[in-house]
Amino acid sequence: MPKIDPKTKDERLVELALDSDEEAFELLVKRYQRRLTAFLSQLVGDVELAKELTQEAFIRAWKALERYDSTYRFSTWLFRIGHNLGIDHLRRRRLKTVPIIREDREGAEVEVVLVDHAKDPLGHLKNSELSGALREAIEALRPEYRELVLLRHFGGLSYQEIADLGGMPLGTVKNKLFRAHSVLRKELASFL
Amino acid sequence: MNNQCETVRYILVEHSGASDLKDPVVDRHLEQCEECRLFAATEARLVDVFEAALPPADRNLQERVIQTISTLEARRRRLAFAPVAASVVLVLAGVTVLGGVPAASMAAALPSWAGGGWAALAGMVMELVGALSAVAVGMAELISGPVVLGAAMVVVAGIGTTVLISKRWRRQALRVRARITPAFGRKIINSDSVTLP
Numbered sequence: 001m002p003k004i005d006p007k008t009k010d011e012r013l014v015e016l017a018l019d020s021d022e023e024a025f026e027l028l029v030k031r032y033q034r035r036l037t038a039f040l041s042q043l044v045g046d047v048e049l050a051k052e053l054t055q056e057a058f059i060r061a062w063k064a065l066e067r068y069d070s071t072y073r074f075s076t077w078l079f080r081i082g083h084n085l086g087i088d089h090l091r092r093r094r095l096k097t098v099p100i101i102r103e104d105r106e107g108a109e110v111e112v113v114l115v116d117h118a119k120d121p122l123g124h125l126k127n128s129e130l131s132g133a134l135r136e137a138i139e140a141l142r143p144e145y146r147e148l149v150l151l152r153h154f155g156g157l158s159y160q161e162i163a164d165l166g167g168m169p170l171g172t173v174k175n176k177l178f179r180a181h182s183v184l185r186k187e188l189a190s191f192l
Numbered sequence: 193m194n195n196q197c198e199t200v201r202y203i204l205v206e207h208s209g210a211s212d213l214k215d216p217v218v219d220r221h222l223e224q225c226e227e228c229r230l231f232a233a234t235e236a237r238l239v240d241v242f243e244a245a246l247p248p249a250d251r252n253l254q255e256r257v258i259q260t261i262s263t264l265e266a267r268r269r270r271l272a273f274a275p276v277a278a279s280v281v282l283v284l285a286g287v288t289v290l291g292g293v294p295a296a297s298m299a300a301a302l303p304s305w306a307g308g309g310w311a312a313l314a315g316m317v318m319e320l321v322g323a324l325s326a327v328a329v330g331m332a333e334l335i336s337g338p339v340v341l342g343a344a345m346v347v348v349a350g351i352g353t354t355v356l357i358s359k360r361w362r363r364q365a366l367r368v369r370a371r372i373t374p375a376f377g378r379k380i381i382n383s384d385s386v387t388l389p
Binding site for chain 2: 020022025026029030033034035037038041047051054055058059062063130131134153154159174177178181184185188191192
């Protein structure tokens with residue numbers, strides 16, 4: 001059987017995977033596992049847990065492949081599955097914990113995420129100073145900005161995909177990401 | 193910073209700070225505005241920071257996923273024909289209890305092009321069904337009307353299940369094909385579509 005061209009589009013790979021072509025699905029896993037793990041790491045604050053959730057997201061995607069609606073991109077659909085898994089996990093975890101709330105620079109209440117440094121999602125960064133600054137900058141964002149930033153920069157999703165995923169107008173995504181970038185540029189000024 | 197600066201900066205943020213967008217409006221503005229050129233450079237570096245923060249690929253994770261879906265796929269293949277087989281067995285069981293199958297006429301109904309293999313297989317099946325029929329006929333003298341009625345219902349249920357399964361399979365196959373065949377719709381995002389607050 002000929003090997004699949006690694007540049008094959010997602011839609012064609014899904015088509016092949018629907019015909020039980022595991023190699024096609026493997027290519028999709030290779031293509032998205034890094035970004036999905038990065039996104040989930042930031043969402044749940046634990047890189048090992050994020051890997052488990054990523055694995056679960058891919059398996060769920062495989063099982064539900066027949067229900068995939070090709071009017072959306074595969075990545076949008078996959079990240080929706082991953083996002084739901086992450087949120088479910090956070091909800092379960094929240095039942096056992098008391099959130100620590102602080103105010104951000106705009107006066108909005110923000111939940112403080114305490115990071116276990118052994119499981120730090122940015123622990124692989126060689127520059128530990130930058131790793132710490134990036135973590136703090138992301139935490140300083142309002143939750144609704146933070147999620148968009150994670151989807152955009154760790155998930156690699158386009159503005160339209162984020163709008164589809166979040167069920168919000170494209171203009172809202174643009175505005176929120178523009179504001180989020182302003183905060184990030186200030187927080188990371190010494191590294192930019 | 194004027195209105196045009198803001199418009200250009202929205203576009204730059206959307207395109208990860210890339211200043212080579214081949215957008216005449218952006219290019220012209222960047223040529224003239226040093227502040228926006230600096231902004232573009234900062235945005236590009238911010239995006240680089242995020243790129244550097246992506247974790248390395250995890251080969252073990254890929255292997256675990258593929259191993260799991262291989263197991264799932266093997267199980268799915270094994271079970272794919274189970275509903276059809278079960279419904280056919282139901283039909284045969286029901287027909288048998290009702291008094292047997294006219295073996296000779298069924299053999300005659302096989303297509304004339306069917307080779308010896310088919311005929312041998314059909315013969316074996318007919319022998320089995322014939323034997324079951326003989327048992328059933330013998331039992332029919334002992335069993336009551338409600339049991340025969342029950343057997344008739346089993347036949348109907350079996351035929352119904354077979355029809356439903358085959359229809360569902362066809363519907364699913366058509367749905368998948370229809371979904372995949374047309375060109376995949378893509379909404380193209382370009383700098384013209386930027387809406388400002």
